[in-house]
Amino acid sequence: MHFDLPDLRLFIHVSEAGSMTAGAKRASLSTAAASTRIKSLEGQLGSRLFYRASQGVELTPAGEKLLQHARSIMRQVEYVKTDFSKYQDGDSGHIRIFANTTAVTDFMPEVLASFLGQRPGITIDLQERLTNDIFRGVLDGATDLGVTSGKIEIKGVEILPFSVDRLVAVVGSQHPLAGSKPVDFKDTIGFPYLGLHDGSTLTQFLKKEVAKLGEQLSLRMQVYGFEQTCRMIEAGVGMAILPESSALRYQKNMKLDIVLLKDAWATRERAVIVREYASLPEACKALIQSIRDYHNY
16 A cells, blocks of 8 residues: 555645645645545545535545544654754744644743744744644644643643643622632622633633533623733623733733632643654754743743
8 A cells, every 4th residue: 555645635635625626726736636636545545535515525434534644644744854954954844833712812922922033944833722622633633732721631642731820700990809809600600701702712611611500601792812801801891711820911001800719620730732742843842842931830
């Protein structure tokens, strides 16, 4: 059985696009040529890889399995290119990162600004993803690094902690909870809430916790980003649950009050997750160290 890297790359393009035509375009091929290559790949494997329909294509179970292997193979190819490129032009390469909302909006901008400033030959693809998507991306090789927080209960990854943060209730200076001692999360649910967009890992997490209590969160408004949330809180629109590190940052310039939560889940360990640290390119290892250095870990 023989695999050509261009065929595996084409297969990934078609899988991610959900369309033979769109996948072929990404691979700079005609639709007919792409279809022929995919059929050849199916013949070698003796398995059907796609269900074909008028609206596009969908992976079969065999296709799902091949996609995991193909991504892993292509990622290893990129690792080899990156490792050997340092002998030609110094630090260079491309790093893809799947991260949760806190990482994307809180500390990754500063970390990446410093990291890229010192390594002009490196490019970064930072994507905000839900926690399960981060785990899946690391496991199937769709991303080099995952940045997440909270309990990690998956096998097949290496966990590299870099800090501990906690979730807190953030209210305006005139809010009934302002100046309160630590409270239970359930005692805050009756107040109007501000939330991040539905794609936020934090929003999804809080909805699950509310559901466990048999309650519903009264979301008065949803916004994008912690700064916008804090501005609305200061204006008296509502309250929110936010990472303490972010709340403290905005409290310096806004009239906000931070109330601690008694709930055990409010304290969270933040970590980078990877498939295999030893096999990562030096650029990825350097970025992980930069994240740890930023948090003095």
